[in-house]
Amino acid sequence: MSRLLYRLGGSAARRPWRMIALWLLAVAIAAGAASAFGGALQDDYRLAGTGSQQATDLLRERFPLMAEAEARVVVHADKPLDESAVAAARTRLAALPHVAGVEGPVPSPDGRTALLTVRYDLPVTDLAPKETLTLLEEAAEVPGARTEFGGQVPENVSAPSGSAEAVGIGAALVILFLAFGSIVAAGLPLAVALTGLGVGVSGITVLAGLVDVGTTTPTLAIMIGLGVGIDYALFVLTRFREYLAEGMPVQEAAASANATAGRSVLFAGVTVLVALCGLAFSGLPAFVTMGYATGLVVAATVASALTLLPALLGLAGRRVLRRRERRGEAVAVSSPKVAAWASRVGAKPLPWLLAALTVLLALAAPTLALRSWPSDASSEPTSNTVRQAYDLVAEAYGPGANGPLIVALDLRDGVADPADVRARLAALDGVAAVQEPALSPAKDAAAITVIPEFGPQDERVEALVDAVRAQVRPVGGEVTGLTAVYRDVNQRIFDRLPIVILVVVGTSCLLLLLVFRSIAVPLKAAVMNLLSIGAAYGVVTALFQWGWGVDVLGLPHSVPVSSFVLPLMFAALFGISMDYEVFLLSRVREEYRRTGDPRGSVVSGLAATGRIITSAALIMIAVFGGFVLDPGVIIKQVGVGLAVAVAVDATLVRLVLVPAAMALLGRWNWWMPARLDRILPDLGERDDGGGSARRDLELVS
Secondary structure (H helix, E strand, O other): OHHHHHHHHHHHHHOHHHHHHHHHHHHHHHHHHHHHHOOOOOOOOOOOOOHHHHHHHHHHHHOHHHOOOEEEEEEEOOOOOOHHHHHHHHHHHHOOOOEEEEEEEEEOOOOOEEEEEEEEOOOHHHOOHHHHHHHHHHHOOOOOOEEEEEEHHHHOOOOOOOHHHHHHHHHHHHHHHHHHOOHHHHHHHHHHHHHHHHHHHHHHHHHHOOOOOOOOHHHHHHHHHHHHHHHHHHHHHHHHHHHHHOOOOHHHHHHHHHHHHHHHHHHHHHHHHHHHHHHHHOOOHHHHHHHHHHHHHHHHHHHHHHHHHHHHHHHHHHHHOOHHHHOOOOOOOOOHHHHHHHHHHHHOHHHHHHHHHHHHHHHHHHHHHOOEOOOOHHHOOOOOHHHHHHHHHHHHHOHHHHOOEEEEEEOOOOOOOHHHHHHHHHOOOOEEEEOOOEEOOOOOEEEEEEEEOOOOOOOOHHHHHHHHHHHHHHHOEEEEOHHHHHHHHHHHHHHHHHHHHHHHHHHHHHHHHHHHOOOHHHHHHHHHHHHHHHHHHHHHHHHHHOOOOHHHHOOOOOOOEOOOHHHHHHHHHHHHHHHHHHHHHHHHHHHHHHHOOHHHHHHHHHHHHHHHHHHHHHHHHHHHHHHHHOOOHHHHHHHHHHHHHHHHHHHHHHHHHHHHHHHHHHHHHHOOOHHHHHHOOOOOOOOOOOHHHHHHOOOOO
16 A cells, blocks of 8 residues: 555656646536536435334325425514515415415414415425525515515525635644744645545535435535545645655655555545444434535545645645755654653553543533434524524414424324314323314325424423324324424434444444554544543533533524434544544554554654644644534534544543553553454555655554
């Protein structure tokens, strides 16, 4: 592998414009494919095998008016509404494309609010969200009143602002300049990462033309891709600077950096991809496509770091060094302060280990009280139309009107009596109202709307959904609606989360076992990564669910941790944390092979990688932290969680737990049973043709 990367880097550095032209062509082709074959972003609400999906399928077959996409139009004025104007708006809404019917208007008790429900003849995934919302806005205009929109259609519209990405890129540029003291060196990682993002995001658009891709997926992919893309380029650039300082020619330095740091980048990228593929076991179609889409971006950034960056390094040459370094001053590689710190931890490893564990467990403690539930419109910014519609409905009709339950009854076998079912549902605790049963055209199915006393995010809603199901299932009924879907999504995630964890941890450990030929290294890495993730979950719980960070994060109130965040954060964090593990242990292993000193190799490895891992972590924290500005609650929670985990990983884990644990294990760090060593495929060091770079190959057997 090192030989291939050496030749690839050397070829790109010798003929840089050819490689740059190839990447520009790749960006153009990807953009053209996205324009020609790309699709719109759509949230997939289908969840096979659940009660809510069974109810939806029944209604879709026999009562399609109650099963497909819907939008809620809320008209409000400071005085009683003009009924004729609202009726005219209803007529215009009914004439829109794919509208199967319009329910209402339902006036509020004071007459100042009217609610209309627009039902379509297609599922929301088959509607063009932006165009459909625009038509709604034009048709629903009522003179002298404001009109807001809720329901599936407006909630399916994504309008990213780009401010989060801009903050992350700006902060990364400042950190890179401070680290390298050169505008050229600071700009190269950004250029490489953004080029990879260009190809990857276009790939997501093409993917959206083939399958349903969620509205938040591109933002999450950009968040992760931008962070790892800059970091991967940063590691290769740092090794290139070291080789230049040793006196290597520019092209040789670029090839050697690609053969050494580039190999670490390749394995780190594969680790992230393996972790993201674990989302395929989540049982949720949205997570499967989210994992694949993010993987596209990560793969593109890895490719750009290993091919485009050597070309740019060949062009930049010694301009990546500070001016005084170009005049002969030594390039700082090892950090004396980090070396002194590692020596101090290694001298008394057990107390340091226990202290770090105490802090991590304290950070993770709020996870014990974590309540997960999908976020709804009440968590959106007050400027958002779906949030304004939510507030108007809650004020005029009660909070439960924002999350009605739809009971679907199968009337073919004659077991279910809609009137009897309605009476029993009305007697349940937590039910505010039950509407009259609506019969399908063939009278072989009925739909009953149940209005809870509380909103969709209330803790009592899960018990109410279960109680309604207990009443209707014995007579062949099922329950759907947004709140019931939330209940099923939450349960599915909790049922599958252990499988995702086992797959991600198991495959990542297997990869580390193959790379480092050690039993202790992958097990230690898995435990430490789980501690980092636990700390991230704990901080997210405290800030969002307990409300400690509501004002700073721009939230209207405390919110549960979104169910979608749990597996997504786990997969992304485990892969990203493994990045630092690969980079650090590669250098430690290199020193151990050279000296045979288990404790000294840890000190030397930390000292050699301390500066670069700190810079990389600061960049990731800046990039992930920038997404706190995104209005979406899921994006905020993922951004905070990733930033916290990286901060913990780069400080408590890499600077305390790793040196303490490795000092305690000594030579056992690198123990491998001889029989297992013979069975496993060999990913060890090979002659890379890289001259003096040969001794610096990072991933060794």
